[in-house]
Amino acid sequence: MAYRCEVCGKHTVHGNNVSHSHHKTRRVWKPNIQHVRARVNGKVKRIYVCTRCLRSGRVDRAI
8 A cells, every 4th residue: 555645745754662761663653544536637536645635625535
């Protein structure tokens, strides 16, 4: 699955888990990406979009 929003470009971010003893291990944060039908340039396409873009109305859903 593509972990990148095709509208805003949000993608996977890397960082550290930090324990109480300050021991660091690597981890990733993945955005909530949904595969939706949307109108793009007047045509219906299936695109990968983050839920923030869906909720804010940046995507014209094709139901």
